[in-house]
Amino acid sequence: MFNSYATISALLVVSLAARIQAIPFAGLTSALPRDVTHIALDERSHEYVAFKRDGSLYGRYSADMADFDIRPRDTPASTCTNLTIDEAKTLGGWNTIVKYADDKWGTGSRKIVVNPKDYPSSGALVCITDQNVKATFTGSPTCQSNKVTTSGQITGTNGTVSIAVAQGFTATASLVVSKAATIGVSDTLSAKINFPEVAEVSESVTLSTSITNTQTSGFDSSHNDVSTVTVVMNAPKGETCNAITSVTTCTLQATGRVQYLASGWVWFNYDDKTHGHYKWSVNIESAVTNADDRSSYAEIKGSVEATTHASYKGKCA
Structure with missing residues (x-):
């Protein structure tokens, strides 16, 4: 959520804006340096109070109290959704977050929340990472090859025949969530899945899809890179001309892991x-620096059907 560094000009803009008008929490945190790890809310003065990791005061900023949530949990097919408190507690780094608060502000009576309704811009998210999901193939492919014959149409009066021939590659994946992640539960998020090349069977291909993070939830995606090539042949008198194409269809079994990452x-x-x-807030990324400790993984598996329209030749008889 924080930039690796904040430019002097950006901080000056934030500082001046804080004195003149309220700014959203997300706008504030995007300009603060990484060593600002926790922020308090001063409800009496309507200010966010930012502190460094060592507890020293970094600055005070007028808070935007507008009750406007720009990331509703039910937004379909986005890459992010809201994190719930029950989901947050399943993270490997949850105890680290709690210990951070205990050490800074004590263990007195309190309520721990995420995405508070009163201050929706100061929330926590679950995102499928922007890196492609790396799928792998298991076992040996099952393949079947056929010869496809396409007849031509006579064009003009000189016996010339034009034949349209399909050339290229298609892939269709039919997958299922075999194990759901513990965060982003039941939400539908967009993802890109990369399938590796298999020599003489399948090209490397990346498919875009939407995954619902629920056990046994299924999803499909396809890729089509087939184009039409026109073959022109001279047809001898009394003969019929055809184009014969080699079509190979292979079915492969695939598995993969989808990373769901918490932030905010x-x-x-x-x-x-x-x-x-x-009221005090702890930045998840700053308190839990190991991404695996703020992640949960969904496991997916299923089949990929790859079809290659390869070489062709013309024949008249």
Whole structure:
């Protein structure tokens, strides 16, 4: 969520904007440096108070209290959705987040929340990472080859025959979620799955699809790179001309893992004021630096049918 560094000009803009008008939480955090790891909400002054990892004050910024959620959980086929508190607790790094709060502000009576309705712009997300899902093939492919004959139509009066021949590659994947991730549960998110090349069987191909993170949920995706080539032949008098194409269809079994990654803020709302404030937030990425500890993986498996329209030759008889 943080940039690796914040330019002086960006911070000056944020600082000036904070003095003049309220700014959204997301706009503030995008300009703050990475060593700002936690932010308090001062509800009396309507300010966000930013602190560095060592606890030193970084700055105070006027808070935008608009109740407007730009990332609703039910938005279909996006790459991100809202994280729930129950999902957050399944992360390997959850105890690290809680310990961070305990060490900074104590273990007093409090409520731990994500995506608070009062401040929706200061939320937490689950995203399928922008890296392609790497699928692998298992076992040996099952293949079948056929010869496809296409007849031509006479064009003109000189016995010339034009024949349309399909050339290229298609792939259709039919997959299922064999094990759901523990975050982003039941949500439908967009993903890209890369299938490797198999010599003389299948080209390398990346398919775009939508995955619903529910056990046994199925999904399909296809790729079509077939084009039509026109073959022109001279037909001897009294003969019929055809184009014969070699078509090979192979079925392969595939598996893969889809990474769901948590980011954003966890809020610790204390019943009593602690260190000057009631509400404190911890940045997930800063507290849990190992991406695997803030990730959960869905496992997918299924079949891929690859069809290659290869060489052709003309024949008149």
